[in-house]
Amino acid sequence: MPTGVHELFIDGVEDAIRSQLKTIRSGSSEVARFAQKVRPARSTEIEFPVGDGPTSRKSKSEPDASFWHDDAQYPGVIIEVAYSQKKKRLGQLAEDYLLDSDANVRVVVGFDIEYGKKGSRRATLSTWRTHIEHTADGDELRVVQEAADEIFRDEQGIATDHPGLQLHLSDFAYKGLVQEEMGNLNRELSISAQQLCEFLNAAELKVRQKGTLRKDPLPVGVKKRKRSETPLEEVASADEARYADEEERAAKRIAEGDSDYEDISVKSSSE
Numbered sequence: 065m066p067t068g069v070h071e072l073f074i075d076g077v078e079d080a081i082r083s084q085l086k087t088i089r090s091g092s093s094e095v096a097r098f099a100q101k102v103r104p105a106r107s108t109e110i111e112f113p114v115g116d117g118p119t120s121r122k123s124k125s126e127p128d129a130s131f132w133h134d135d136a137q138y139p140g141v142i143i144e145v146a147y148s149q150k151k152k153r154l155g156q157l158a159e160d161y162l163l164d165s166d167a168n169v170r171v172v173v174g175f176d177i178e179y180g181k182k183g184s185r186r187a188t189l190s191t192w193r194t195h196i197e198h199t200a201d202g203d204e205l206r207v208v209q210e211a212a213d214e215i216f217r218d219e220q221g222i223a224t225d226h227p228g229l230q231l232h233l234s235d236f237a238y239k240g241l242v243q244e245e246m247g248n249l250n251r252e253l254s255i256s257a258q259q260l261c262e263f264l265n266a267a268e269l270k271v272r273q274k275g276t277l278r279k280d281p282l283p284v285g286v287k288k289r290k291r292s293e294t295p296l297e298e299v300a301s302a303d304e305a306r307y308a309d310e311e312e313r314a315a316k317r318i319a320e321g322d323s324d325y326e327d328i329s330v331k332s333s334s335e
Contacts, residue, residue: 068274069177069267070128070145076263077143077175077255078104078129081231084253088233095233098245101134102236110138112164123164125157133237138168140236146176158192159207167194167205168238173229176213177264185221187264188213189229216257223261230254 081104088099107126114123130139142161146154158172174190191211197204216226233251234242282288 068271069264072267072270073175073177073264074106074128074143074145076266077229077260078106080255080259080263081131081141081253088251088253093249094246095249095251098133098237098242099233099251102131102140102233103134105130105132105139108132108139110161110165112160114164123160125161127161131236133241136168136237136241138165138238140168140170140238141173141231142169142171143173143175146174151176154190155192155209158190158209162192162194162207163205170235170238171231173231175260184219185217186215186219187217187260188215189226189260190214191229217261217264221261221265223258226257228254228256228258228260 085099085102089096106129108130110125110127110130111122112125114121127139127142128145129143131141132139144150144154144157150157154174154176158174161169161172170193172192174192176188176190178184178186178188189211190209190213192207192209194205195208197206214226215224216228218224231253233253234246237245
């Protein structure tokens with residue numbers, strides 16, 4: 065389950081992409097008309113067919129963020145942010161998205177915010193795309209990791225000189241649709257390492273301030289009443305709350321610079 069830090073960071077990245085798309089949309093060119101049809105869809109569920117014939121089935125995924133063209137079945141760009149349970153699965157997730165969509169998903173972006181090592185504030189960026197490999201047995205669609213755990217924020221929490229996230233407008237839909245609507249025209253979208261750090265720092269600050277932020281108190285004498293939960297609902301609600309609380313505590317302690325903190329789940333998996 066994502067923490068508040070992850071959700072707020074995702075929102076910053078998504079907003080930066082959306083703002084650049086808004087700029088490109090102005091005008092009446094082919095590029096502008098294409099951009100006008102690209103929209104963020106956050107965690108909208110994606111269904112992929114798996115297998116052929118009577119044994120075929122569908123797999124379902126809910127990415128952290130995604131961008132879809134109005135006329136495309138699948139999103140062109142998918143963004144995932146790793147937390148303790150997802151860290152080691154980013155590569156497999158990217159492969160599933162890209163191959164199960166038959167390369168209609170054009171690029172998968174993975175952010176890894178490090179909570180495993182004591183005191184580390186390092187954050188990295190990875191990207192995956194597909195290419196056709198010519199082999200003796202015929203052509204094969206394969207996944208290539210173009211950027212592998214490239215550091216945009218160092219262990220002290222300082223932005224590196226990494227160029228940041230680099231995308232193209234053509235990434236936001238499948239190749240046939242891009243060629244049909246834009247031809248060989250294109251535009252670049254980018255988020256610098258400095259901007260990524262700002263989004264991440266702001267998210268961590270928000271979590272750190274959680275207990276001190278202002279709110280309206282409940283008026284004196286007003287009681288609250290909730291409907292009664294069934295036993296199954298009570299168990300599910302308790303589990304969700306526990307998982308969310310564990311992740312939130314981890315993110316908050318790192319945000320506060322607790323050098324003694326070490327992610328227990330990461331430590332136990334490596335022993």
